[in-house]
Amino acid sequence: MTLNVRDLTVRYNAPAALSQVSLDIADGEILALVGESGCGKTTLARTLLGLLPATARASGSALLGGDELVGRTDWAGVRGARVATVPQGAMSGLSPVHRIGAQLKEMLLLHGGTADPTGLLDRVGLARAMLRSYPHELSGGQRQRVAIALALAGEPELLVADEPTTGLDAITQRQVLALLAGLGTSMLIVSHDLAGLRPYADRIAVMYAGRLAEVRPARALSPATAHPYTAGLLTATPVADRDVAWGSIPGSAPALGHATSGCAFAARCPLAADRCHEERPALVAFGQAQIACHRHTERDRPSYPNVPRADGLSGDVVVSAAGIRHTYRSRSRVVEALRDVDLEIRAGEIVGLVGESGSGKSTLARILLGLIRPTAGQVTLEGRRLTAGRALRLLRRRIGFVHQDPYDSLHPGMRVAALVAEPMAVAGVPRGERQDRARESLTAAGLPDDPEFLGRFPGQLSGGQRQRVSIARALAGGPALLIADEATSMLDVSTRAGIATTLRALATGRGLAVLLVTHDLGEAVQSCDRILVLQAGQVVEHGRTDDVARAPAHAYTTRLLEASASLPDRGSL
Incomplete structure (x- = not known):
């Protein structure tokens, strides 16, 4: 047994952020630890690596090959050598x-590894020539492979991979996960992507x-028998199949360390009964699994609301x-970066721009924002051409932008009210109108x-709330076009579904033209009216979402669809 964890509890203050967690990882086994942001996954990973902050107090046991990790003060010869990490x-x-x-x-x-740099690159599938490369010269997938090679340098007994595929396109995600699975090393993979x-x-x-909430063999995982929360995570994963609805778990997870009576998921669970709110369920054996649910033996299955789709109506061309x-x-x-790209978005329409990292998606988004001038071609917004000078500054006020990373895009020292009001001040909105417009945008x-x-600061918000504040900022100036550049790639699956629902409501209710830039074709298939597929700067496919999903005309689109394929048993939800 590589790792043996028993009754691990971590407290940052009075309530426990991690409570009585027990799990094992056998030699050569891969254990996937999944859940939404703030559920305690990273706290567990940091405990195993000795990276908890000084304010944290850990109790219980975590044995790595017989050596105790909890309470350890001397990590020399352990961290990096016996237990290593692949960062997000x-x-x-x-x-x-x-x-x-x-x-x-x-x-x-540093860690006394016996391999050589060339051998490490070979192990992660990279060419020897990359030894002379700098990180910025590599793609996202190549950089992640280098991070894995660095983690393997000390020949660790246990590899802890914390969200190793977040931000990568579907094809690269599969390549990285297949690489990890083939290493033969005992591994804890922390992620919010259960389906992946x-x-x-x-x-x-x-x-x-x-x-x-649940522990079971991956091959035995089925929505028909899973914990209601596990079933919710499965249905909240978008797949590139229009016949399979994209579900959304309502509400949000309780704050880390928030004390609750009864089952913590009861407030969001469609199956919750009075007992669920009053009595905390224990993790008990049930067949091949362990499950913490009072109703796990019943035949009822949870039903979650679906992300809405378009009604087929759209207005005039906006951009x-x-x-x-x-x-x-x-x-x-x-x-x-781009070669003869044509694009049109109408009012009330969501258009998905899909492709791998380096395909030109962000370059096109920056051109539409007026941040860079194209080498050739032209962009018109509401019939007026985007040019330099004062005309460009005026037109930019009609464009809203939602950044990829909600943790970096908001000033940590500004409150929500000031964050939403700031774009209106830049746009010259009269001071007396700003408060009402800010409240309208937040709603x-x-x-x-x-x-x-x-009055809250960004640090007091969840990831989903931060991204919604970013959306409110983008709406404050009254835009006609909203550009969301990988706006959900850093968020967990249930939060992504909620953001997609909000974007649809804005397109339908406000008549906004929305450009959704994403590497996830499953998300685009579920939430967009039309899709453009970019490869190496060129549009290789363009059409209505139903047509692209059911009968792709290009081999590259087919590869993306296969990488975002529907999961077995998913349709039973």
């Missing part, structure tokens, strides 16, 4: 000013509000791009507008 964002774990070869040599020297991990893990552990070409030039090379984004919420 590969760039955050790589030095931007050192070549890949130098970083691998440093890690081997299911084919690669040996067992699945589902966590909610700091406790385990059009014709013959867009863009070239990036440097001393050493010339890159054609449209699905947020409360009471004084308590308006």
Whole structure:
């Protein structure tokens, strides 16, 4: 047995952030730990790596090959050598000013690994030539492979991968997960993507509000027998099949460390009875699984609301791009980022722009925002051409933008009220109108507008709430076009469904033209009216969502569809 965890409890203050967690990882086994943001997954991972903050207090036991990790003060020869980590964002774990070869040599020297840099790159499927590359010269998938190689340098007994595929496109996600699965190393993979991990893990552990809700073999996971929360996570995963609805778990998980009586999921569970609100269920054996649910032996299955789709109606053209070409030039090379791209979005319509990292999606979004001028072609917004100078500044006020990362896009020292009012001040909205418009924007984004919420800082909000504040900021100036650039890629699946519901309500209710930039074709299929597929800067497919999903005309679209394929048994929900 590589890892044996018993009754692990972690407290940051009075209530426990992690409560009486017990699990095992056998030699060579892959255990997937899944759940929404704030459920305690990362707290468990940090405990195993000795990275809890000084304010945290851990009790219980976590034995790594017989050696206790809980309460350990000397991590020399353990962290990196016996237990190593693959971070969520590969760039955050790589030095931007050192070549890949130098970083691998440093890690081997630090942890006494017996391999060599070339052998480590071979193990993760990278060419030897990349030893001389800098991280910024690699794709997202290549950087993640380098991060895995760095983690393997010390030949660890246990590998902890914390959200290793977040932000990567579906094809690259599968490649990275297949690589991890083939390493033969005992592994804890922490993620919110239950469906994505299911084919690669040996067992699945589902966590909610700091406790385990369910543990079972991955091959035995079925919506027909799963915990109601597990079933909700499955239905909240968008798949590229229009015949399978995209569900949404209502509400949000309780704050980390929030004390509750009864089952923590009861407030969101469609099957909850009085007992569920009053008595906390124990994790008990049930066939091949362990499950914490008072109603796990009953035949009733939970039903969750679906993300709404379009009604087929749209208005006039809001934005059009014709013959867009863009070239990036440097001393050493010339890159054609976009080649003869045409795009049109009407009022009330959501258009999905889909493609892998480096396909040109963000470049096109920046051109539509007027942030860069294309090498060739033109963009018109509401019949007026985007040009430089004062005309461009005036037109930009008609464009709202939602950034990818809700944790970096909001100033941590500004309250919600000030964050939403700031774009109106820039746009010259009279001061007397700002408060009412801010409240209207917050309501449209699905947020409360009471004084308590308006007074919060970003650090007091969940990831989904932060992204909704970003949407409210984008709406404050009264835009005609809303551009959401990978706006859900950093969020857990249930939150993504909620954001998609909000975008549909804005398109339908306000007549907004929405461009959804995403690498997830499943999300685009579920929430968009039309889809453009970009590959290497060129539109290889464009059409109505139903047509693209059911009968793709290009081999690349087929690959994306296969990477976002529906899961077995999913249709029974």
